[in-house]
Amino acid sequence: MSEAGVWDRLAGRYDSFVRLFDASYDQVRERLARDLPTGGRVLEIAAGTGQFTAALAIEADQLLATDISPEMVGRLRERVREAQLQDVDCAVMSAYDLDAPDETFDGVFCANALHVMDDPARALSEFRRVLRPGGVLVAPTFLHGVDSFRRALSRTLSLVSPFVAHTRFDLASLEESVASAGFEVVVAQRLPGLFPLGYVVAKPLVESQEQAPKKIEEDAP
Ligand SMILES: C[S@@+](CC[C@H](N)C(=O)[O-])C[C@H]1O[C@@H](n2cnc3c(N)ncnc32)[C@H](O)[C@@H]1O
Numbered sequence: 001m002s003e004a005g006v007w008d009r010l011a012g013r014y015d016s017f018v019r020l021f022d023a024s025y026d027q028v029r030e031r032l033a034r035d036l037p038t039g040g041r042v043l044e045i046a047a048g049t050g051q052f053t054a055a056l057a058i059e060a061d062q063l064l065a066t067d068i069s070p071e072m073v074g075r076l077r078e079r080v081r082e083a084q085l086q087d088v089d090c091a092v093m094s095a096y097d098l099d100a101p102d103e104t105f106d107g108v109f110c111a112n113a114l115h116v117m118d119d120p121a122r123a124l125s126e127f128r129r130v131l132r133p134g135g136v137l138v139a140p141t142f143l144h145g146v147d148s149f150r151r152a153l154s155r156t157l158s159l160v161s162p163f164v165a166h167t168r169f170d171l172a173s174l175e176e177s178v179a180s181a182g183f184e185v186v187v188a189q190r191l192p193g194l195f196p197l198g199y200v201v202a203k204p205l206v207e208s209q210e211q212a213p214k215k216i217e218e219d220a221p
Helices: 003-018 025-035 053-059 070-082 120-130 148-160 171-180
Strands: 041-045 062-067 088-092 105-110 131-138 183-191 197-204 216-219
Touching: 003 070, 025 053, 025 131, 025 183, 025 197, 041 053, 041 120, 053 062, 053 070, 062 070, 070 088, 105 120, 120 131, 120 171, 171 183, 171 197
Parallel strands: 041 062, 041 105, 062 088, 105 131, 183 216
Antiparallel strands: 131 197, 183 197
């Protein structure tokens, strides 16, 4: 089944399922307000049913919220309409092939999706392409590879449920993937949860940049 097809089938159950794992979602909502540029154009990738869309809409002048699954986008549109969010467009879009010119967005936000994608490197390279110089990527991602317990839990989940982690990141390998796509990682923090969240903030690397800003790396309380 295609990547979109898998998520189309899950869309109706997603909101109840995500409650098992959303211990750090409120922290992410607070942090994205601090870490994304205020105003400007923001692209949300893999928005799902819109867990973060309202928080992003407050920060952005214009928000384009996208997902590969038409069913997810249907529910996302409903949520945007019900919450009467202003200046938010929704679209079906694959992270591997973003329908946007180079250097279009001031911020790109992708929550809890890099680990479920077949090809996160391709997605990250697209995020890099559409970000303006000086723009910001915020990519909180579930870490299924932090220890042997989580790796075993992740393997079991993929056998008994449709939620499959294609990449079992720990914080270091998540950072490395983001950096390999041409980003400078400026924040990498582990937030608590059944599967911890790797909260990563990164900026497109500028060749002339000689010194990286000091990175904050710590376990958040
Ligand atoms: C675990 S859900 C995350 C949804 C939401 N961001 C959240 O944090 O609750 C993963 C989402 O990624 C989307 N997705 C998977 N592969 C994708 C791709 N290649 N491009 C865009 N979206 C994708 C799925 O349709 C699904 O909505």
